[in-house]
Amino acid sequence: MFDFLEDMFLALRFIIQFMTHGLSITDAVAASIEVLQILLGIYGSKVKKKGKYWLIIHRTIAAMLLIAILIHIE
Numbered sequence: 001m002f003d004f005l006e007d008m009f010l011a012l013r014f015i016i017q018f019m020t021h022g023l024s025i026t027d028a029v030a031a032s033i034e035v036l037q038i039l040l041g042i043y044g045s046k047v048k049k050k051g052k053y054w055l056i057i058h059r060t061i062a063a064m065l066l067i068a069i070l071i072h073i074e
Contacts, residue, residue, distance in 0.1 A: 006034075007038065010034060010035070014027065014031055024072070026068070026071055026072040029068050029072075030065065030068040030069050030071075030072045033061060033064055033065045033068050034065055036061055037058070037061045037062060037065055040054075040057065040058050040061060041058070044058060
């Protein structure tokens with residue numbers, strides 16, 4: 001449920017941003033990383049044998065997302 005709401009707000013925010021200010025590269029990068037994080041979360045919740053590197057990748061993407069958001073709002 002949280003993933004669905006997050007996707008909806010991400011899409012809504014991107015549409016509003018694009019219609020009012022045009023395409024922002026930092027916004028597009030942060031949104032892309034967030035979509036990747038959502039897909040990794042869905043994969044992690046559906047697959048029983050994720051492999052030993054899945055959690056490391058998931059946490060690394062989370063850190064990258066935080067950095068991308070901070071760069072975007074600067």
